[in-house]
Amino acid sequence: MRYEGAIFRPPSEASSLILQISVGCSNNTCTFCSAYKDKKFRIKSWQEIESDIISANKYKKHVNRIFLADGNALALDTKLLIRTMERLYNDFPLLERIGIYAGAQDVLKKQPEELRELKEAGLDIVYFGLESGSDKILRLVRKGVTAAKMVEACRKLKDAGLTLSITVISGLGGTDLTEEHASETAAVISAINPDYLSTLTLMVVEGTPLYDQVQRGEFKLMTPIQDLQELKLMLEKVTLTNCTFRSNHASNYLPLKGVLNRDRQALLSLLEKALSTPDMLRPEYLRGL
Numbered sequence: 001m002r003y004e005g006a007i008f009r010p011p012s013e014a015s016s017l018i019l020q021i022s023v024g025c026s027n028n029t030c031t032f033c034s035a036y037k038d039k040k041f042r043i044k045s046w047q048e049i050e051s052d053i054i055s056a057n058k059y060k061k062h063v064n065r066i067f068l069a070d071g072n073a074l075a076l077d078t079k080l081l082i083r084t085m086e087r088l089y090n091d092f093p094l095l096e097r098i099g100i101y102a103g104a105q106d107v108l109k110k111q112p113e114e115l116r117e118l119k120e121a122g123l124d125i126v127y128f129g130l131e132s133g134s135d136k137i138l139r140l141v142r143k144g145v146t147a148a149k150m151v152e153a154c155r156k157l158k159d160a161g162l163t164l165s166i167t168v169i170s171g172l173g174g175t176d177l178t179e180e181h182a183s184e185t186a187a188v189i190s191a192i193n194p195d196y197l198s199t200l201t202l203m204v205v206e207g208t209p210l211y212d213q214v215q216r217g218e219f220k221l222m223t224p225i226q227d228l229q230e231l232k233l234m235l236e237k238v239t240l241t242n243c244t245f246r247s248n249h250a251s252n253y254l255p256l257k258g259v260l261n262r263d264r265q266a267l268l269s270l271l272e273k274a275l276s277t278p279d280m281l282r283p284e285y286l287r288g289l
């Protein structure tokens with residue numbers, strides 16, 4: 001298996017075989033993201049993809065999950081994606097699930113029937129970076145899409161029967177926009193009603209435009225306590241049905257997990273406790289991406 005550059009995958013795909021079918025991110029404009037800055041986006045040819053599948057065949061007795069990388073791999077032509085998945089299900093007899101990263105722009109380019117065909121071909125879970133529900137923040141971080149378009153894209157994915165996992169980033173509006181970030185993100189998440197919701201906590205990486213904004217004093221980072229207050233406000237406002245919630249990434253100050261809205265009160269109580277007991281928080285030196 002040949003990988004080009006650093007490879008990223010969602011935490012829940014830790015035991016999956018990763019097949020890199022595209023290189024880099026089809027958007028690659030976000031001011032906070034350093035993941036694919038060193039890669040020029042390109043889609044791998046069928047010959048390259050097939051060659052990687054053949055070289056991974058030696059693992060076929062162990063693989064039951066495959067994750068298709070890199071960022072926004074759903075940008076691939078639908079026929080090429082289906083051809084890839086058909087080959088994977090053929091070559092890996094224990095394969096149960098295929099996951100992929102997707103951006104709103106690439107989802108919106110696909111027709112509803114294309115998404116249904118992908119589901120029928122065995123695509124199961126789509127990981128979608130919402131980041132924020134605030135149009136102002138999405139514009140400031142150059143996400144390249146509005147909140148309304150995010151909702152439209154996510155509904156298309158759900159209408160096709162795909163499992164939807166979305167991620168938001170707490171602290172992304174800094175201290176100036178924290179209330180807007182919490183309230184508008186809660187509204188957008190509620191409108192989407194995803195199957196899974198996870199939060200990351202903003203980490204500022206040297207070399208990104210956001211890092212320079214912090215150095216110039218244009219972006220004011222939140223303290224850990226302010227971050228928890230923001231998360232609490234978001235959880236107070238969100239309305240979800242049977243959504244698995246996780247806030248247990250290495251970047252988070254406090255591990256949280258539950259089902260929303262069922263476990264909202266328990267999650268809020270834990271946040272209240274942590275706000276009055278800062279020793280419960282992960283120290284800054286132990287945080288990571």
Ligand code: SF4
Nearest residue numbers: 025027028030033071
């Ligand atoms: S956050 Fe997602 S869409 Fe934005 S540059 Fe990074 S990988 Fe691409």
